[in-house]
Amino acid sequence: MSSSTGPRRRHPPSVYWRRRAVALLVLLLLVGGIVWGVSALLGRDAGAAPPSSGEGTPEAQEQPTEAPTTPAPTPEPTTGGVAACDAGTVEARVALEPAALAVGSGTTFQVTVRNAGQGPCLLDAGPRALVATVVSGADQVWTSAQCAGDATNELLLDAGAEAPVSLAWDGRRSAEGCPADQPFAGAGTYRVGLTLGGQPVGGEPVVFTIG
Structure with a gap:
């Protein structure tokens, strides 16, 4: 009994090459689509995720403004860590012998x-x-400041300590x-008083006479 079908027809080799090229192209398109889809999905997720910190944002890059500081007060002149005496804590008294000149x-x-x-x-x-200032009534006769130069003592x-100080007067105005x-x-009646840094010290002026 013979078969009714004849031998299978063979296609030319070029047909097989075209089919393989089409299949390879479809495969590449599929792979490329998958890669693009995954990349787009990851990029969208990364853009939607809130930043974990403020780094990199304009607000984070702004430096905090420092509060203005108040200049420190100028310290009083000191020597070896000892402050200058304040006129309010200095007492002074004048002695004049004889009291008549x-x-x-x-x-x-x-x-x-x-x-x-x-x-x-x-x-x-x-x-x-x-x-030391010598006056007669309202007339200022003499003051040690006008002849002091740059002298210091x-x-x-x-x-509570005391120290003697001598202030010489030549008797002239x-x-x-x-x-x-x-x-x-x-000739007349005079008074001598003391100031320290422009502030009176020593209590009432001492009275003396010239005659």
């Missing part, structure tokens, strides 16, 4: 300074800082720059 004669005011503060301090007792005083041709103070 002759016209044309000078004298030296003997001053005793005392640190009435609670701790040691440095006192400039030079004639420009610790100033620094004293280190413990709490004084003027700014200390001219040498000033006249002598005439």
Whole structure:
């Protein structure tokens, strides 16, 4: 019994090559589509995820503004860690012997300074800082500041300690720059008082006479 079907027809080789090329192209398209889809999905998820910290954002890159600081107060002049004496804690008294002077004669005011503060301090007792002033009524006759130059006399005083200071007066009137041709103070009653840094110290002025 013979078969009714004849031998299978063979296609030319070019047909098989075309089919293989089409299959390979379809496979590449499928793989490329899958890769693109996964990449798009990952990119969308990454863009939607909130940042875990503020790094990289304009707000995070802004530096915090520092609060303005108040300048520190200027410390008082010190030497070896000891503060300058305050006029409010310095006591001074003047002694004048004799209390009556002759016209044309000078004298030296003997001053005793005392640190009435609670701790040691440095006192400039030079004639420009610790100033003696002689007046007659409302007339300023002489002041040690006008003839002091740059002289200083620094004293280190413990709490409660005293020190002697001498302020010389030649008996003449004084003027700014200390001219040498000033006249002598005439006969009359005078008072000598003390200031430290422009503040009165030593209580009431001491009265003396010239005659």
